[in-house]
Amino acid sequence: MLDDTVLADPAALATLDSGGVLRSAATAGAQVRSTASAAEEAGIAQLEGTRPRALVLVARPGTSASAATILAALLGPACPVPVVVSELVPTWIGALDVVVAHTCDGTDYELADSIDRATRRGAEVVLTAPTEGPVASAAAGRARLIEPRVPVPPGLDLPRALAAGISAFAHLGLLGADPGLGDELGPVADALDAEAERNQPGHEPFMNPAKSLALRLADRTPLLWGTDALAAGVAAHGVRALATHAGIVAHGASAADGVTATGLLRALAGAADVFHDPFADGADEASAPPPRVVLMATGEDDPVRELRRTGRDLPNPDVMHPVEEVARGTRHAALLRAALMASRLDVAAVYLGLATRTITPA
Structure with missing residues (x-):
């Protein structure tokens, strides 16, 4: 009761x-800022000018599935490239595709296999995941691995997943030209800081x-x-x-x-x-x-x-x-x-x- x-x-x-x-729940804005910084260090700006054949959003259990659903809805039917939401990287993945994935479980072997398949076939992979475990090992040197810098309990990592996806979308040109979002994702972080204060x-x-x-x-x-x-x-x-x-x-x-x-x-x-x-x-x-x-x-x-x-x-x-x-x-x-x-x-x-x-x- x-x-x-x-x-x-x-x-x-x-x-x-x-x-x-x-x-931890009040760190949403800090998660967004730290993820933006980590994404920049991971070389996400190199996606500029890329127009993928397909954008694959990997929805793993927990907040990963929430993030994939929200990010797909954010792009909507007006997105200039096909958007696929899938539990695993599809078998047809290739060098012309971009994969965005998130997990807080570094031992997710199914995701590790998917990341390995995507990178072996030349796809661009943007991944937020712990820096240790099979998932990180599969991504090492071959994917843009964005490390978590603000530790939170399971279930409170959605801001990190959303920030990584939005940063990727912005550099792919899928959100339109908007210097207000930029690499820092400042407006999103500011809105979340204000919400934490309330x-x-x-x-x-x-x-x-x-x-x-x-x-x-x-x-x-x-x-x-x-x-x-x-x-x-x-x-x-x-x-x-x-x-x-x-x-x-x-x-x-x-x-x-x-x-x-x-x-x-x-x-x-x-x-x-x-x-x-x-x-x-x-x-x-x-x-x-x-x-x-x-x-x-x-x-x-x-x-x-x-x-x-x-x-x-x-x-x-x-x-x-x-x-x-x-x-x-x-x-x-x-x-x-x-x-x-x-x-x-x-x-x-x-x-x-x-x-x-x-x-x-x-």
């Missing part, structure tokens, strides 16, 4: 978080968007639905974050897909009924917590309005659309909002994990 008093007590949080998980433990829940989100999702079944492809990718990451840090089962999808789940819609309607009595309806302690939908968006338009345009509506959805933090009209606003929302979901999941004692003291 959630002990909500913990979230309002920084001292209690510090005691429970003896392993420093919250501190979410610091000393802020009360009403001033802390991650704590507020954690309280809204507590004792609920979260339905994280994105009204655009990029937001849907972040929602899928939120599902992983809640499972990893808080032991919470959630549902993540595009809003268009979510509203086709008629059973969830009925449950939402029941949860929104002020006269609903779960005990009179025969519910017991083993019943699933009532659902709570969070509509997520990275675009300019209100996600509730976007949903209504499809002819659907939802009863009192929560909304995660950070237009106050990233103003409308900001260049690459969708990317900045996606990074910010992913970080907020990570921190909210950690707060829930601490308040429910799912994260145990070190």
Whole structure:
């Protein structure tokens, strides 16, 4: 059960978080900056002028899969080259292709075999991975290995994976000419630093968007639905974050897909009924917590309005659309909002994990 008093007590949080998980979650901006620096040292600028036959995003278990999904959505259907998301490097890989991969597991033998195959066939490989183990050995001297410089627990390394992918895309010319992003990825890191400041433990829940989100999702079944492809990718990451840090089962999808789940819609309607009595309806302690939908968006338009345009509506959805933090009209606003929302979901999941004692003291 959630002990909500913990979230309002920084001292209690510090005691429970003896392993420093919250501190690690606050390093998102530092991860982006250090990854940009490591990518430069790995020679990523040599990708300038390359127009690959195909761009392969390798989705391994955990945050690697989140990163591949988000990066593919960032490029979208307008990308001038084919984008392939795959668990392993495809057998057709060749010298005209570019591979982007991430892992926090240096002993992932399947990924090591894939990296070896890609490099033997002459493909350009951009890899973020620990510097020791079979994966690094397969990449040694043949791939652009970007080493992690800010250590974090498993599940909190998404900023590193996104930074490496975005840096590769920028040098490949897939994000357009934008000196504002550049090698330093400054706008992304700045947005994540500002989010970490808002979410610091000393802020009360009403001033802390991650704590507020954690309280809204507590004792609920979260339905994280994105009204655009990029937001849907972040929602899928939120599902992983809640499972990893808080032991919470959630549902993540595009809003268009979510509203086709008629059973969830009925449950939402029941949860929104002020006269609903779960005990009179025969519910017991083993019943699933009532659902709570969070509509997520990275675009300019209100996600509730976007949903209504499809002819659907939802009863009192929560909304995660950070237009106050990233103003409308900001260049690459969708990317900045996606990074910010992913970080907020990570921190909210950690707060829930601490308040429910799912994260145990070190």
